[in-house]
Amino acid sequence: MKTLLLQFLRSIRQSFQDLLPIILVIGFFELIVLQQGVPNFSQILIGGFMVLLGLSFFVLGLQMALFPLGEDMAYSFVRKGNLWLLLLFAFTLGFGTTVAEPALIAIAEEAATIAADGGVIENADDARENYATGLRLVVALAVGFALLVGVIRILKGWPVQYLIIGGYIGVVIMTGFAPDEIIGIAYDSGGVTTSTVTVPLVAALGIGLANSIQGRDPLIDGFGLIAFASLTPMIFVMAYGMLF
């Protein structure tokens, strides 16, 4: 209990250092460039304090729960020795964490509104909703697919750049064919899929797998899952844009 408290205090100090640049940037622009006072100072103070506490709790919980969980799962799968189960798990993890991702829900709704305004789809509630849901499912499929292929890559020990550069070439080719309106959304959908809870889990899973398979280096083989998971949605979303 006492060590936990000590860890927490250390975590708070670290978080304060992490947040200092934001305070300095906002302060500089608000007070010196725009020369305006800070509105709602007490609200900002409370909010800032919450951000500080929240980040400290998160980083502590990360090391207590998310990292060990992800690595434990990886060891268990390797010991179990069933490839199909591992692949099923990888796909489910990617699909399940993405389909409910709030950032993705927000961007899908925005994309639907823009598509409706641009006349790509009918400007009606159900048409917009269908479009947004379709987009979310496509992105979730893409992330599930990415984790599945990424896990195969770790097992086989393929260099990560083959997958990534292959994916880039796919993005470039699709960009040539996809309608202009979808390109920005497609590029952005790659970035929003990797959420704060998913990233540590996926990183721990990859490193755990690389650690428990002989001949794999955790640094070279363990990382790369996240990169691939933010690449495939671009290709899948552009394909979606071409179909509709």
Next chain:
Amino acid sequence: MMDAIVHFGGTVLSLIRDVLPIATILIGFQVLILRRPIHNPARVFVGLVFVLLGLALFLEGLELALFPLGRLLAEQLTAPAFIVGEGAEAILEFTWSDYFWVYIFAAAIGFATTVAEPALIAVSIKANQVSGGTITVNGLRFAVAIGVAAGVALGTFRIVTGTPLHWYIITGYVIVIIQTMVAPRAIIPLAYDSGGVTTSTVTVPLVAALGLGLAETIPGRSPLLDGFGLIAFASLFPMITVMAYAQISEWLSRKSKQADSDSGHQT
């Protein structure tokens, strides 16, 4: 006060809803399929509560403090009155250099929000452990943050000048491919991953606000074509800077080794 508590409760609830699928998948596989008990369940449970509570406080605090301020700043810095001068209603004529402060702000806010990005902190901690300390937590984070700063600044420049997005992105890809061939092999997967993790909780809302603010006030830009796309810059450039970070540190260590062996000859 009551409102704030209700609002916070709402955030916690929606987070639980978001984390529920993840927890179901993990527990489902662990207990039903792998049939293995969870190692040290009490500690994992407390840790999960910390993650949830921490994220809820973090997001709620961002909503209260950082996002309103950041959006207000983005709005004010891109407003015609600030760019053209007092009393201007719309931007009719401008050169790219009128947006000087916007580029500086884009770089500064890109850097600062990336340093505080929880997902990046997680990956840096892991990379530090796995590399046995050769990759430092802060070294990696600063390399990524410099990448985001450069990316977002260039992205705002692109919106101001109205040049096509894909030319920048494709050029960036070509640089990444060339670096992949020459950078130390061990950094490559991590560099690729750092592109994906930069853009989450803190960076995306602020950067998107800046992009949309610019696209709305500059004539001839559409929020659809130009407002989005800033985030693509923010996830491309960290790959370049992280590989550059590894290349520079390798070069420095080679140079110092060479200097050592040179002085060894003299004595």
